[in-house]
Amino acid sequence: MRVGVVGVGGMGNVHARKYALMPDVELYAYDRNPDRLDVYCAQFGARPLGSLSELVSGVDAVDVCTPTDAHHDVAMAAIEGGKAVLVEKPMARTPEECASLISAAAKKGVPLMPGQVVRFFPEFAAAHQAVVSGRVGKPAAVRMRRGGKAPKGSDMWFQDHARSGGLLLDLAVHEFDWMLWTLGDVRSVYSRSVRLGHPVEGAEFEGDYALTTLQFESGCVGHVETTWMDPSGFRVTLEVCGSEGMIEYDSRSVSTLRIHDAAGSRSESNLSPTHDPFYCELRAFVDAVSSGSAMPVAPEEGMKAVAVSRAAIESAKSGRAVSPLEV
Numbered sequence: 001m002r003v004g005v006v007g008v009g010g011m012g013n014v015h016a017r018k019y020a021l022m023p024d025v026e027l028y029a030y031d032r033n034p035d036r037l038d039v040y041c042a043q044f045g046a047r048p049l050g051s052l053s054e055l056v057s058g059v060d061a062v063d064v065c066t067p068t069d070a071h072h073d074v075a076m077a078a079i080e081g082g083k084a085v086l087v088e089k090p091m092a093r094t095p096e097e098c099a100s101l102i103s104a105a106a107k108k109g110v111p112l113m114p115g116q117v118v119r120f121f122p123e124f125a126a127a128h129q130a131v132v133s134g135r136v137g138k139p140a141a142v143r144m145r146r147g148g149k150a151p152k153g154s155d156m157w158f159q160d161h162a163r164s165g166g167l168l169l170d171l172a173v174h175e176f177d178w179m180l181w182t183l184g185d186v187r188s189v190y191s192r193s194v195r196l197g198h199p200v201e202g203a204e205f206e207g208d209y210a211l212t213t214l215q216f217e218s219g220c221v222g223h224v225e226t227t228w229m230d231p232s233g234f235r236v237t238l239e240v241c242g243s244e245g246m247i248e249y250d251s252r253s254v255s256t257l258r259i260h261d262a263a264g265s266r267s268e269s270n271l272s273p274t275h276d277p278f279y280c281e282l283r284a285f286v287d288a289v290s291s292g293s294a295m296p297v298a299p300e301e302g303m304k305a306v307a308v309s310r311a312a313i314e315s316a317k318s319g320r321a322v323s324p325l326e327v
Ligand SMILES: NC(=O)c1ccc[n+]([C@@H]2O[C@H](COP(=O)([O-])OP(=O)(O)OC[C@H]3O[C@@H](n4cnc5c(N)ncnc54)[C@H](O)[C@@H]3O)[C@@H](O)[C@H]2O)c1
Pocket: 006, 007, 008, 009, 010, 011, 012, 030, 031, 032, 033, 036, 065, 066, 067, 068, 070, 074, 088, 089, 090, 115, 117, 152, 153, 154, 155, 157, 170
């Protein structure tokens, strides 16, 4: 399969490393920054294409790794060209943009998948399975936490709320998606956020730390802590409490390898390179496109997670609980 990555920054690099492990994938790429595109193609053996339209006509599937504000237009160009599309999370900036992609993809009959990668982390997949199969009984409360240092991206776009949606869209969408997948629909969302770092011009809400509570239709309560102000680096936690038991996960307590060398200190997985959430996500997309089967994550699910993020933003701005159906 010829896969074309659009946007060869941080995530475009992560995806290329995973496609490189797939002998049945030929990689193509386009980025509006030609220098970055050249370096990327040399590093990963991808074929550079000079424009989005050239890329769309030259591949079988398009993988959208641009900043979030470009997701809608890039994915729409791919859909209009009749190509299968994977869009990095969040699927788009608003539920309206998501709905526009969903209806265009349905009309054209092309597969569309949002890159909600947390579903492909072995621990989160196993925790989901344990909850839906009743191992903790009736879920009562779920607490999730994700945070690290503020991301910069290629031109500080993460800090521009108009482009990224800030941390309640960019980061918390991971937790909102896992919770919706595992616990069902959300009735209302209440979020409080504070800024501890430098003020951000044009910010939609004050936020490099946010605490969001979710009331699920099932009666379960969700609690999501999201921060771009954690000086200790990236950390993710999960706790599910139910009538018959409890599940806990902390990304700091898994047995990754800690490597210290000239490039700095980092954690590396001690599992095989194909036992990796991004590999599993991209492999599942490629396999579903090849076999014509349903997308592993439906686009409607990507849209629901974006709607919960938007409700959280609206709540942080207004100070009231907001239904995802209102946004
Ligand atoms: N799944 C995850 O865990 C995860 C982690 C980080 C980022 N992301 C998502 O991945 C996406 C990309 O983030 P990133 O960190 O790679 O950003 P980045 O800034 O590192 O890279 C973006 C690249 O897109 C290029 N670009 C911008 N607009 C373009 C356009 N219209 N057409 C072609 N190229 C364009 C830029 O030149 C840049 O090379 C975002 O939606 C982000 O939310 C997901």
